Amino acid sequence: MPTTQSHPCELIYNTDGSQKIYGSTPGICRITGKPSTGMPFKSWVKKTFTDFAYLKPGDIISNQAAFCFDEASDIVMRRAGKEKLQRFRTYSHIIDKQGNWHCCTKADKQLIYKLITEGASLVCLTDSGQKHILFKHKPGMWQLDDMYIMPDIETFRFLHSNMCALLDLHFSQTEVISGNYLQYRIMKAGLPAWKKLEDTIKPYRGIPLFNFTAWLLFTTK
DSSP: OOOOSOOHHHHHHHHHSOOOOSOOEEEEBTTTOSEEEEEEHHHHOOTTOOOGGGOOSOSEEEHHHHHTTOSSBHHHHHHHTOSSOBOGGGSEEEEOTTSOEEEEOGGGHHHHHHHHHTTOSEEEEOSSSOSOOGGGOOTTSEEETTEEEOOOHHHHHHHHHHHHHHHHTTOOHHHHHHOOOOHHHHHHHOHHHHHHHHHHHGGGTTSHHHHHHHHTOOOOO
């Protein structure tokens, strides 16, 4: 039987308020698995689509799902402050704790960090902006492309603070992620200051939350 839990595509669609209509064909959506209206799936799907393993039994793509696959979205264009129609997949998508939908890019990392630490209800981030990932989102998880992380705001804050402190000492993001630091930078930063921060984050290096946090680093000075 179709699930009653809200699908990520439904959550995004319902927060916009425009309720954009792509079709009026009734059926079961292959993305959400629920009865809805939209477009016949066979007429919508492109030959380049390869994520059939993520689909549910059905015969249409609902308006809610089509909204989150839009390759020429006027709504995303307005939200992102652009002058041309935008691809939905280009952006990271977040629903904050108040239920507001945010379209973000890599330039918005400070805002993304703020929204996550304030308790965002949906976090779906993209690095490349090349893939449709929202329809694969797992409710209750933080997502970065195909990586899923169990939310842990306290540890996320802790790691982010210490990793950003290393950036502020002029270490590169690559050095912080890999643990391979250039000696002259260690000497310039000061061995005790570097060692204290590195020893703090080292036990977490390689776990998904570390990699997720590393994507959201920014300098604070």
